[in-house]
Each structure stands twice: as structure tokens, then as C-alpha cells.
Amino acid sequence: MKKILIIGCGAMGGAILSGCLAKGLWNKEDVYVKEHSEEASKAKAARYGVHASTDGSEAKEADLVLIAVKPNVVPEVLHEISRYQPSRVLSIAAAVTLESLENGLPKDTEVIRVMPNTPASVGEGMAAIAPGAKASLSFIREAEAVFSALGREAVVTERQLDELGALSGAGPGYAFVIIDALADAGVLIGLPRKLAIEAAAQTLYGAAKMVLETGKHPDELRDQVTSPGGTTIAGIYAMEQKGLRGALMDGVKACLDKSDQMAGK
């Protein structure tokens, strides 16, 4: 079986680890976790029932090194593991480019950059996978296996990864606001808060599932629920009057602009 080293096992590293263990993609005895101190590594390893790494030296033998630290810690981690000549490195750090990952690692290292999102923690993630110039097909397939175990994935260019960062990466944030706003609307018209939240969340979840499972364009599905002169079209009209579509489009574009600005583009 493959040996895996995870550097940084916080929210996202932990979600990937739990998902891969739950789906049987990885075995506990093959996984090593490295945090910023030996004590922290041991605590995280105990939480997931895997091994703790003290110095990251497992990178030498590992078939996969997953970097899941905050972006500002990545240069330090690249420096730390380079001495072990890792063969395959996958980074999920936002805004850390393939170029900077490749420049920070030995020249033969295969590199892949991934933009996941937090619903990966409940098996409903959406991940963008951008392979570096030296990434082999088998490494790309391995990355796809990991992220399809946590939801959906797509292999894309690095630019598309940035664009998907503004859509699906940040998307759970937008979705939580939309669910909260719909629940507020429910309370406004008289529903109890708990029921309104459940109804709003389940409705978006169900509608999303219909789009994904039928393969139909959302416009076609919306047509099916808007009878002429009916109540739903009256609701949509009022929302469009307030610029619902434009607000969402502006929001995604603002997110990408901010990410480009932070990356110095």
C-alpha cells in the first residue's frame, strides 16, 4: 500500500484524511501526520489513529506528500521536505502557484495543486485539480481518486483553478449567506427559525441534486416550477428586481479580482 505524509492536519487536511480513511482509499497504518511540533503531531495522529511524523523525513519514502498548511507556511514546508527528495507533492494551499511550488522543490518532483472546499468534510466537496508540468498521468489519477472520494472533482488549468476558487472554493460562504437569508424570510412570514433553516438548506440541497442528477439546464428545471401568472414567478420577479443574479455574478467576480490582487496579478 502507498505511504502518505500529511503536513498540516487542520480543517482541510483533517477532512481529506477522514474522507480517504472512511472510503478505504488509505489505510491508517500507511499515513503519517506532521504538525508544527512533535507534541502537536502526536496529538493529531492519535485523533485519527495514524502515525506521527517528527521531522517530515517520511517525505523520502512517501508516495504522496499532502501540503495542507496555511499559505504563509508553505515556503518553510517546501524547504523542510526538499532535503528528502519527495517524489509527489500535492498542495491545497490557496494562492500558492504551481510555479512557486515547483521552484521550491527538487527539479524531478511531480507537483499538483488542488482547490478543495469545506463540504469535502461531509463527502460533498468540489475540488479543482491543476497538474504541474511534470505531473504524471498516474499521479493525476491518484489525485482524482482522493478528491472524488470526497465529492466531485475536475482536472483543470491553473487559471481555471483560480476561477473555480471564486466559485466553488468560496462558494460555501455564499451558500451559507443565502440559506440564512432564506431562513430569515421564513421567519419574517411566520415560520419558527429551526424549521425555516432546515427547509431552506434542504431545498437548496434538493435543487442542487436535481441539477446534478438530471443533467438538465437550471433554466429548464426552473421553467417546470413557474406556471404562468403563478406564485413562484411572482417570487422570482421580486428577487430579480433587487438584482439577485447581478449580485451573485458581481460577488464571484469580486472574489476572483481580490484573489488576483493578492497573488500580485
Ligand SMILES: NC(=O)c1ccc[n+]([C@@H]2O[C@H](COP(=O)([O-])OP(=O)(O)OC[C@H]3O[C@@H](n4cnc5c(N)ncnc54)[C@H](OP(=O)(O)O)[C@@H]3O)[C@@H](O)[C@H]2O)c1
Ligand atoms: N478551509 C477551507 O475552506 C480551504 C479551502 C481551500 C483551500 N484551503 C487551504 O487549505 C490550507 C489549510 O487550511 P485549513 O483551513 O485546513 O487551515 P488550518 O485548519 O489552520 O490547518 C492548518 C494546519 O497546519 C498546522 N501547521 C501550522 N504550521 C505548521 C508547520 N510548520 N508544519 C506543519 N503543520 C503546521 C496548523 O497547526 P496550528 O493550528 O497548531 O498552527 C493546522 O493544524 C490552506 O492553505 C488553505 O488555503 C482551505
